[in-house]
Amino acid sequence: MAFEYQIKYQAENTYEMSVSEAQWKFLIMPENKERQQLLSSEFYTSEPCHHYRGAGLFGFSSIMVSCDVPVKEITFTADYRVLREEENPFDFTEQPPADQFSALDSMAFKVEHMLFLYPTALTTLPAFSESEFEPDRKKSIFENLQDLNHWVRSKLHFKPNVTRVDSTLNDVLSGDGGVCQDFTHLFCAMARHHGIPARYVSGYLHQGQGFSGDMHMHAWVEAFIPGNGWKGFDPTNDLLCDHHHIKVCHGRDYQDCAPIRGVIFTSGRNETEYSVQVQAQQ
């Protein structure tokens, strides 16, 4: 079975002073891959702009926009239709735990996944948390990662507007909550700390089920299980990823996946408001 989703991404930028020569880069287009087909994609702006498809990191596509006239207010809208195959996260067979763990320890494996095994500024585990989660070598990696998912959920409450996109885990864990980026960074940091490759994923979550993160772009984790490959975990909701998760891109942390980046020359302040709608077609 497959689900068809209609996704609308909208960003509204307002500038105190009018800006000229403004440019933006969006990383918001759903990935087109085996189990997730991008049926159509449209992008338009409220002011005269031109845009082209640029490269993102790790082979993902971005949208590059530049404005032809000075603007004080501009709205960007993207409409996507995606066909997502049903996915049962339990539908795979794992190797015995001993084999999995010895694979993690091999040099070739570590080098292969090096980019997703080392901490970045945003995924550096504070020393006080290092010992708070220990994998159980008798359990499989998948089971361990599910335990890690629960652990992250137990450490953090979902609480908007207390952290920022550049908050470190030290900041996050010293406060009392965070949003999906923070949950995802914490999961990645702990998995990497124990030698399990983990990457930051940015995407959309199908709304209407009361999950956190359905009005905005969402973030989750893909962790690598030796012998099986990358598997999705959604620590913000303490869930495994399935066909409700529509992936845009992955990277080492939020910095690689920021949905919008702008370069503007202005002396005034600016604000961005954005919204996301994900609807399933019947």
Place this chain on the structure above:
Amino acid sequence: MKIKSKHPIFSDYEKDPKLFDEIFDEEGKVKKIYKKLFEIYGNHSIEDFEALNKKAKASFFNQGITFQVYDEHQQKEKIFPFDLFPRIIHPDEWEIIEKGALQRSRALNLFLYDIYHDKKILKDGIVPMDLLASSKNYLHQMMNIDPPGGIYNHISGTDLIKHSDGKYYVLEDNIRCPSGVSYVICNRTALKRALFGVFDHYSTHTVTNYAENLLEIIESVKPQGVDQPNCVVLTPGMFNSAYYEHSYLAKAMGVQLVEGRDLYVDNNFVYMKTIRGPEKVDVIYRRVDDLFLDPFVFHPDSALGVPGLFSAYQHGNVNIVNAPGTGVADDKAVYTYMPEIIDYYLGEEPILNNVKTYRCGNPDELKYVLEHIPELVIKPVDEAGGYGISIGNRLSKKEIEAVKEQIKADPRKYIAQPILSLSVHATYIEDSGSFEQRHIDLRTFSLLGKDKEFVLKGGLTRVALQKGNLVVNSSQGGGSKDTWVLKKSK
């Protein structure tokens, strides 16, 4: 007509027997290669020399051949002190330097390709993975990108010293944006102007062919499908310490000198804004650091770069020279693996020696370093320009303790080397009005292109102008000498 001088030029030259003098042998006799030069200079009095020296200085200033020195409080514009007594390198000696420098450049290029693709050298355990993964110069954005022509370090600056054993040793490889080549050329011009006659007696290789070779090299790595590549030099602007050099190279190559704001990207092609409209750019010789190239990918608040440039590069529509991410290989901790790197990719013995280096990231070596600070030079692995260097035998007890704490706080950040005795060369010192021994080193410039290689036959001989000082970087108040590579006699 000969002027009988009242005050011969080398009359006050003091020879310290502990130092390796490039001009005088152990018995105090002038070495063969310098004999003629010594004779010619001997015809002048020290007063003549002072007058010439003044003229040369004024000409540097008038031409704006200056650089900036940064410190905590201010920026100063200075001329690069120039010494009129040249350094001469024998053709046989040069052959070794040239081969050795090229060998290193080639090996580093293969190393860079490997660590941004399959990472075989890490999988084989030759270079530890930690070393790269923890380096802030290892750019994951460069993963699996194939630079046009397969070249990363088009321009390499190799720093060499001559030790008291008479052999050359490599101090470091500079493969980000090595600077200094414009001084090599200016020094030659200045010396010719001041003392034209001396060139009649020596058959010296030219250095003014650098720019034409650089242009050929960067044209050779043009993007696919481009016939006549349009090349530019990208500078951070006139406040950069090496702005003179950027403008010199652009002028000498006959290409445009641009700043980030002169370029823009559309549909993954790079264009230059000109009064005749947009002009496509194919190869960018950039003198802007990696992290400032494209605010969409690196530092988001940098205005020096071009938004979208990296995407154009990923599409293969423009080439960036040197490639982004080369800095990981001129990290001084990677330097310590150069013999292994040369062997791994080329199956060759290193032609030029490395200086024995202790990696503080390794616990045993760290222990040794902490116990032997007074005999060692301590260097941060990722700083250029001689910043942050501590020379052990110059430190007070208190300073030694401070250095130890500094190392212990972040061992991976430091390497240590034995204090080498750099060779000395006769250098005119204004304060004393006489020639004195000063320590020197040598920076060579090698170029790698698609099916083309070039080493500038000459180089920047840098002089530590303070007596006994071993740090020769221009940013630390060093001077320079014209460097002659002699042609082989037929």
